[in-house]
Amino acid sequence: MMQQATTKELYAYWDAIRNGRIAPRRFEIEPAKIAGLLRETFIAECTGLLGMRFRLAGTRLCHQFGRELRGDDFLGFWSHEDREAISSVVHNIINDGAVGYGSFVGLTESNREAAFEFVLLPLIHTGSSINRLLGAITAIDPPFWLGSEPLVAFEIGDLGLHWPDETPTFLAHNSAEAARRARQRFYVVEGGLSRDNQR
Template structure:
């Protein structure tokens, strides 16, 4: 049985963290009407305040998606340099298949996505994070994305007690233009409807819909209401 849910109203009026909304707005601005911007269009100076939380992933052919670059804060809280390491290695074993499917969706369908997750430290402490995944244009052989991973409750121990794994709380596809509009004008957001398409913990279950209903992108369901 496929269990899908749609967020609406105040729950989807904006990203949970200003840093996430800022990166989404920048990506939207430089891509204009295209599905995704070129990698060469990313200007670090334009997002310098958020660089410690930002990363770039690449997906080589026949290999796991890995970090090409990772911000200093991300490396610190995970206990070391993330460059060239597998993105899947950050996640619990039970969530890796779903994250891998999500990455394929972002790369192949040029879909934007957000993951809410709980990180666990070496000593068992926990902190919640919001991770944004935004595709970049390019050939399939050099697929890349830019993203951010930001703590929603920045605990005092982050950086001292390294994070050893993260567990997914929810995965959502974004309508980027509408999500940005809702972040800028919360009052309009409630009236305009949902910008996030959320999937429950049963996200790995496959579902199929006819053309008149919601469309299926791999394991995620996107409802009508905006173009990705």
């Protein structure tokens, strides 16, 4: 599960304003209430089946990644295999109201590595469907050089899903066995954090 202060605090704030619903509405997010987290948070727009475009991105995120992230597609950062896994997470967030979380390694052209934790939380912007994501990306023990070299490649360490109300919404009236099968659609991907060549 989430280990870093930023991801845990953002989840707690989101869960409080959600107040038992599948997701809060975008306008319910009050930046002043999470002022200490804003530099590492973002809002992304779900664009079709294969898009998750940054609408807003915190200043620390942009600094650590070495570029302005607004307008970038989060799903475009990854290799084909990792992108499929993260797309599966996003699918569960949008359709089931799940929370996605995980870790990854960002690499520079000189092969320096920095580890990150992230969380993806569902939001409703228009209508009644989930169509935005509130998220945070926070460095784990950030190295001294982070921000001085752009990150040019990314490798997933692990991924997970959490249903705040324990059962996906669309299974609320079905059996526990059906809920178990739904969770099996998602799998953990071992990646960059378990590589032999850690730097």
